[in-house]
Amino acid sequence: MGSTNSTLLKIPNVEVLMQETGFSPAHIIRLHDRFKALDKEGRGHLCPHDFGAIKELAMNPIGDRIIGAFFSPGKETVDFHTFVKILAHFRPVDKDRPKEPNSPEPINSRSNKLKFAFQLYDQDKDGKISRDELLQVLRAMLGMQVTDEQLESIADRTIQEADLDRDDTISFEEFRKSLEKINIDHKMSIRFLR
């Protein structure tokens, strides 16, 4: 137990981090170890090509989007805090947590999980998923096996189903509504991070 304490002390602002994200010390340490393993050059922060070295991620159709989500716009590096905060989105929801009226919504609430997913679609960050952005995602997921025409039909159909205010794009509210039947708490949680 002594070693864990000393590792914890090495991480700056670890108390704040734990409170914001809700991770336990054991998790923070585990994530810190992973962070250090990814950060091969020991610089204390991660660059895109550190993520790129994970080979399974390279095979993932939306791998580059996921990597992009870690980097705030304009920044080229990810420090440990940001790393943990982003992964906190995928913590399973604590149902037993007492609801304090003044505290901000926890990072792993359903709404924030959905916002994270939405941002992955919405690359230009205008708050809406346009038809082109949807086409890009579909193309990434379906690869070269589909013709453009089929993709466009699917995209059209998707937007038509979800688009309630008829502006030909999907806003966050429409996105949330189209997924209301899916158990996001279950779908977007990794047990490992409980």
Add this chain to the structure above:
Amino acid sequence: MELKMFILVLGLLVGSLMPLGGASGSPGSGTGQDECKKNNGDEKNGNKTTKKSFPVLSLNYENVRLPFEISLWVLLASLMKLGFHLMPRLSSIVPESCLLIVVGLLVGGLIKLVGKAPPVLESNIFFFYLLPPIILDAGYFLPIRQFTENLGTILMFAVVGTLWNAFFVGGLLYGVCQLEGTNLAGVNLLSCLLFGSVISAVDPVAVLAVFEEIHINELLHILVFGESLLNDAVTVVLYHLFEEFTNAGTITVTDGFLGIVCFLVVSLGGIVVGAIYGILAAFTSRFTSHTRVIEPLFIFVYSYMAYLSAEVFHLSGIMALIACGAVMRPYVEANISHKSHTTIKYFLKMWSSVSDTLIFIFLGVSTVAGPHEWNWIFVVATLVFCLVARVLGVIGLTFVINKFRIVKLTSKDQFIIAYGGLRGAIAFSLVYLLNPKHFPMRNMFLTAIITVIFFTVFVQGMTIRPLVDLLAVKKKQETKRSINEEIHTQFLDHLLTGIEDICGHYGHHHWKDKLNRFNKKYVKKCLIAGERSKEPQLIAFYHKMEMKQAIELVESGGGSKLPSAMPSTVSMQNIQPKKPPQDRALPQLSKAREEEIRKILRTNLQRTRQRLRSYNRHTLIADPFEDGLDEILIKRKKMKELEKKISQMNNYLTVPAPPADSPSVARARLASDPQAWGLKSVTEIPTIKVELVSPQNPESVKVVDEFSKKGSQPKGSEEEGGLTMRVPSSEKQRKDKTPDEEPQPRFMRCLSDPGPAAEDEDEDEPFLP
């Protein structure tokens, strides 16, 4: 009125059944035989007999006795089913299974009154003929996604729960038997344990029968149902174990250890056998494109062989069947024709329904027939211990399981799971198989089991529906999956896999993703015929959805726009769809939406052409319109693609085309003014036109009009990829729509499956979403 007629028919039927009932031999009383004897006697009496007259009408019942009786029973079962649905009030209170048992009791009682011995549910018949259809139906349509998501929970309940139940009930019963005052001292520990293991298994037949009517939410349904399927392995192992031990006499630790090994062998072996047959079936279905008629037969026979092969080695036949059905389904469905798919679905439902009915009726009859030995204490003790064991087991297991689940089981869920633990015919048949020599208490066991079955089916079955309503348990969601959900679910799957990779954690998603990749790369290529092996599941889902919606559209409202004066080359036109209520099939049946649907139909009919053409001319009457339809559709599709290209390039043409009056004018205009299009593709236009003219004259005109109008529309009107027609006048629009209507009725006709419109969405989910 209907009901009275029905009861009359039923009475006649039962009346005819009575003299024929009795599996135990009624003396071979074919009158034919008597006649024969008489004739022989006559001949022997002397040679003065005249030649016997040729029997014009003779009765020989013995020849057809067996098939005749079987058919009568099946007919009785089916008429019963019919009858219950004519009495909706009754069937809403009492579940079908209860009513069927009561009918069985009545029939058994009647047969006994007449003096014959009522037939008992032979274990062979039950296990080889009545049970497999039900299990195959369950396995083929098993919702894989929910099943695998909850596999850990299901296994816990099935294995640990059943073991707990078996030992608790068996042990406590032994304790009761040892008590003074009950003359049950003859029951030894092993018999009690065997009895406990048999009675503790939740029965899939009973669970299905009751749960299907209460439409409970999918999670609970799959938990209880999955448990009832998977506990078969445990039951089989325990049963054989205790049976062997009773013969052997002593138990050692090695025996216990071997028992555990046996369990693993039985369950995993069953699954492997099933999977092998499933892959064989999938592989066979790859080559059936020329013999579509016997496709369903392969499915059924391979599955049945899987069951029988597993039974040969004393492996779990139920698990083999489930594995076979679940493994072969995604590949088989990609290979077989649409009609074969429908055939399989309806045959499975039909067989399982009949089996289910027969099982319950026979349970009732066997109750009347079977040798009974009523012992108050034993029976009551059994009942009480079963209930208590189930409740305790569920509570204890849920406590442990909830530590590992993301979505926890609430106490309401636990109550339903405990309450839904119904026992059924499998337990009865297993006890029936016991050898009375080794188990002198067999009759008492039979009585006890029948009592427990009756109690669970009647009391629990009848009260579960009001309880579900009372406790406001979540019901099944009837709505279908939308394409949004499909896309986003896949997206989230990829996202979670990526995050897991970043965390360095090989979790659920990682392995699922690996399995999917393996499936796509190797397995699909082997087992799916032709180009469909490369079709991503999203596309397959999308096509299915579009097709369903197109059928719905035509059935509900699209057809009402058909003008009455149509060329009658298509006889389908004579079928006038009645005026439908608006907005029945789709929420927003606006013109734009219909247009979009039609456009998608047009583009997708290209693909459905492959499905429509699935019948060999030699085996089925050819559909004379299929050929012409195909060609028209291809040409039309090509034209649409051209139009799109043209219209996208001619953004600035705002001159509306003058309405074309006659074919010659339109043709002349186009032919003489190629600069309007400015593309080389213009030269193709005449060729397309010419070919179209031959099948249908008026149609070609309208198509050409469409073409000309489309090209000259401003780009602003292209909302949906340039194919929406914003024609100024509504009449023209109607005229333009009519050629589009043409393929739909024919399309509808070719895909004739006018069955119940509400298809179960669950079956159509992709394999590993």
